Amino acid sequence: MTNLRLTPLAQSLPATVPFVGPETQERARGAVFDARLGANENVFGPSPRAIEAMAREGQWMYGDPESHDLRAALAQHHGCSPDNIIVGEGIDGLLGYLVRLFIGDGDPVVTSAGAYPTFNYHVAGFGGSLHTVPYVEDHEDPASLFAKAAEVDAKLVYLANPDNPMGSHHNGADIVEAMKALPERSLLVLDEAYVECAPEGTALPLPADDPRVIRMRTFSKAYGLAGARVGYAIGHPGLIKAFHKVRNHFGMNRAAQAGALAALQDQNYFEENLTKIATARERIAEIAEQNGLTPLPSATNFVTIDCGRDVEFAKAILDGLINRGVFVRMPFVAPQNRCIRVSCGTPQMLDLLAETLPAAIADANV
Amino acid sequence: MTNLRLTPLAQSLPATVPFVGPETQERARGAVFDARLGANENVFGPSPRAIEAMAREGQWMYGDPESHDLRAALAQHHGCSPDNIIVGEGIDGLLGYLVRLFIGDGDPVVTSAGAYPTFNYHVAGFGGSLHTVPYVEDHEDPASLFAKAAEVDAKLVYLANPDNPMGSHHNGADIVEAMKALPERSLLVLDEAYVECAPEGTALPLPADDPRVIRMRTFSKAYGLAGARVGYAIGHPGLIKAFHKVRNHFGMNRAAQAGALAALQDQNYFEENLTKIATARERIAEIAEQNGLTPLPSATNFVTIDCGRDVEFAKAILDGLINRGVFVRMPFVAPQNRCIRVSCGTPQMLDLLAETLPAAIADANV
Numbered sequence: 001m002t003n004l005r006l007t008p009l010a011q012s013l014p015a016t017v018p019f020v021g022p023e024t025q026e027r028a029r030g031a032v033f034d035a036r037l038g039a040n041e042n043v044f045g046p047s048p049r050a051i052e053a054m055a056r057e058g059q060w061m062y063g064d065p066e067s068h069d070l071r072a073a074l075a076q077h078h079g080c081s082p083d084n085i086i087v088g089e090g091i092d093g094l095l096g097y098l099v100r101l102f103i104g105d106g107d108p109v110v111t112s113a114g115a116y117p118t119f120n121y122h123v124a125g126f127g128g129s130l131h132t133v134p135y136v137e138d139h140e141d142p143a144s145l146f147a148k149a150a151e152v153d154a155k156l157v158y159l160a161n162p163d164n165p166m167g168s169h170h171n172g173a174d175i176v177e178a179m180k181a182l183p184e185r186s187l188l189v190l191d192e193a194y195v196e197c198a199p200e201g202t203a204l205p206l207p208a209d210d211p212r213v214i215r216m217r218t219f220s221k222a223y224g225l226a227g228a229r230v231g232y233a234i235g236h237p238g239l240i241k242a243f244h245k246v247r248n249h250f251g252m253n254r255a256a257q258a259g260a261l262a263a264l265q266d267q268n269y270f271e272e273n274l275t276k277i278a279t280a281r282e283r284i285a286e287i288a289e290q291n292g293l294t295p296l297p298s299a300t301n302f303v304t305i306d307c308g309r310d311v312e313f314a315k316a317i318l319d320g321l322i323n324r325g326v327f328v329r330m331p332f333v334a335p336q337n338r339c340i341r342v343s344c345g346t347p348q349m350l351d352l353l354a355e356t357l358p359a360a361i362a363d364a365n366v
Numbered sequence: 367m368t369n370l371r372l373t374p375l376a377q378s379l380p381a382t383v384p385f386v387g388p389e390t391q392e393r394a395r396g397a398v399f400d401a402r403l404g405a406n407e408n409v410f411g412p413s414p415r416a417i418e419a420m421a422r423e424g425q426w427m428y429g430d431p432e433s434h435d436l437r438a439a440l441a442q443h444h445g446c447s448p449d450n451i452i453v454g455e456g457i458d459g460l461l462g463y464l465v466r467l468f469i470g471d472g473d474p475v476v477t478s479a480g481a482y483p484t485f486n487y488h489v490a491g492f493g494g495s496l497h498t499v500p501y502v503e504d505h506e507d508p509a510s511l512f513a514k515a516a517e518v519d520a521k522l523v524y525l526a527n528p529d530n531p532m533g534s535h536h537n538g539a540d541i542v543e544a545m546k547a548l549p550e551r552s553l554l555v556l557d558e559a560y561v562e563c564a565p566e567g568t569a570l571p572l573p574a575d576d577p578r579v580i581r582m583r584t585f586s587k588a589y590g591l592a593g594a595r596v597g598y599a600i601g602h603p604g605l606i607k608a609f610h611k612v613r614n615h616f617g618m619n620r621a622a623q624a625g626a627l628a629a630l631q632d633q634n635y636f637e638e639n640l641t642k643i644a645t646a647r648e649r650i651a652e653i654a655e656q657n658g659l660t661p662l663p664s665a666t667n668f669v670t671i672d673c674g675r676d677v678e679f680a681k682a683i684l685d686g687l688i689n690r691g692v693f694v695r696m697p698f699v700a701p702q703n704r705c706i707r708v709s710c711g712t713p714q715m716l717d718l719l720a721e722t723l724p725a726a727i728a729d730a731n732v
Binding site: 010014017019021039044045046051060062066089092093096101125185224227238241242244250252 | 409412468577618
């Protein structure tokens with residue numbers, strides 16, 4: 001190549017992917033997975049009304065670049081103004097825009113060691129300097145995060161509540177209390193992707209206008225629309241407005257906007273889905289216990305299972321499941337990587353988990 | 367806001383949008399448009415097979431981050447390798463990634479004055495320095511573009527063939543000939559969004575591996591899937607691979623991938639659509655002539671109409687159409703902005719154009 005005059009930053013970056021997709025693994029193994037339990041998708045799917053709305057929408061038209069109707073409905077749902085809300089191509093897309101707005105060469109950012117890799121990917125992608133603190137008893141720890149933010153003068157501090165990959169959570173009120181130690185010069189990026197699956201009181205009980213925090217939400221989890229790529233952020237209008245400086249204004253799929261709106265408006269279906277998720281969580285915990293493993297408490301649509309030993313043991317169990325057609329994932333960093341992470345599945349998928357887990361453990365014990 | 371520690375670049379950028387969407391205009395006027403002829407969409411819509419494929423796809427799953435099946439089919443279609451192809455969230459999304467990879471503070475970029483504003487938006491968004499050359503007889507002019515690129519040592523040179531907003535085109539072979547003057551250190555960004563609507567011989571007749579150029583294609587125009595947001599780029603594998611450093615790997619809507627694949631595989635429907643587009647182009651030209659205006663030759667799915675006077679006159683006609691429920695757009699820059707731009711519409715939409723244009727012209731003449 002003669003013409004590859006990439007920026008110095010782009011030259012320094014690896015051609016990487018934060019997660020290998022299940023389809024890539026399926027192509028490598030030459031067979032599809034029988035149970036897709038690795039990506040924290042919602043196997044129960046979106047509301048039939050969302051499916052109808054998507055089918056009805058004429059895909060020959062570009063989507064509304066303002067996502068006006070969806071933002072209006074979200075504002076009503078959250079009791080705020082549409083000016084508090086930006087809609088984007090999943091939380092991943094919004095995190096990318098946010099990092100781009102704030103982070104340049106060497107700018108300090110804080111997260112937990114082993115938290116969401118795609119956030120780290122964006123920070124690296126814009127040249128930021130990532131500082132980490134450890135999990136405390138399988139929870140991300142607001143106190144350590146905010147102390148580290150003060151120490152390094154972080155522009156952004158990432159916290160997921162509930163947490164992925166451990167499934168743990170804090171009460172929203174406890175985070176508000178901890179925010180007394182959030183430095184004034186640091187913006188809290190609160191990823192609430194799983195909050196609809198969590199106990200009452202987990203969502204941050206602060207007004208949307210609070211300038212200290214931006215909250216990330218998604219239709220990919222509880223609403224069952226991962227394939228549609230619809231996320232949104234809630235924050236101060238001044239911050240929300242900054243997204244218009246850099247975002248792909250016509251990037252939102254038209255049917256996806258309509259599907260998300262219809263899904264939001266079908267709260268009965270949504271509640272039924274939450275019940276199915278809770279039932280699946282209990283079943284996964286039972287299966288783990290029946291096999292001598294320890295399920296961690298979960299406030300999400302997955303259950304993280306402590307395999308009780310080291311990363312090699314957990315990885316061997318994971319490989320044993322994958323080889324038997326059960327797609328699961330595991331945390332990246334010690335000590336969390338003693339675990340595997342299993343998404344809520346249909347009863348049939350969880351039957352297959354129950355059927356294959358003993359053999360996977362036996363393999364790992366060899 | 368206390369926390370808005372944006373980068374100096376982000377602070378300097380306006381909160382802007384390259385195009386105001388028709389929905390925004392509809393909300394402002396309190397009524398929907400009866401004829402949506404302003405965004406160069408394809409009113410004839412996608413193949414029924416694409417619609418079926420999108421409806422069939424389970425939206426609870428994330429899309430394949432490799433867009434493997436679509437890339438494989440595109441490679442076959444273009445006679446190249448899947449490694450020559452990257453799929454992204456429309457050409458807009460891909461242009462954003464490309465500019466991000468190449469352009470940092472003050473890096474020189476060349477385009478034509480009045481060419482695609484979204485490319486300019488991305489260049490500004492990454493701090494690039496944009497240099498322009500004028501159109502020559504309503505054509506983007508490769509010779510001036512490449513001479514300017516040599517003069518300023520441009521990293522990227524943008525050329526759309528066929529052109530938007532003028533609808534003009536060059537033979538691909540003539541661009542190859544002109545590329546003898548393309549500086550070795552400049553990458554040609556050839557936007558072929560409309561090339562399927564153009565005469566035989568318009569597409570660049572160079573192998574996908576040629577490192578001097580990256581070509582942009584889309585399913586938004588001839589394939590009728592603007593709402594789905596599926597674009598792709600064809601280029602040297604070394605360049606294509608660089609996109610994996612920065613792109614939103616899980617950004618592609620799952621149903622959109624399936625829809626684009628099905629649309630590509632239904633070439634009969636595609637050919638029928640091209641015929642409808644050609645018929646609509648002729649009708650628009652007739653309507654223009656019947657009203658004493660001059661339609662420019664078009665190699666696209668729109669017709670640019672020379673209103674014969676200045677920008678005020680053209681703008682008055684445009685406003686007259688919009689006020690009568692006909693959404694159209696116009697070029698941004700003189701001398702092109704003596705024109706209005708009308709997308710191919712259904713016969714009913716073009717009847718409305720024929721009905722309203724005389725009154726719009728009468729208004730403009732007051």
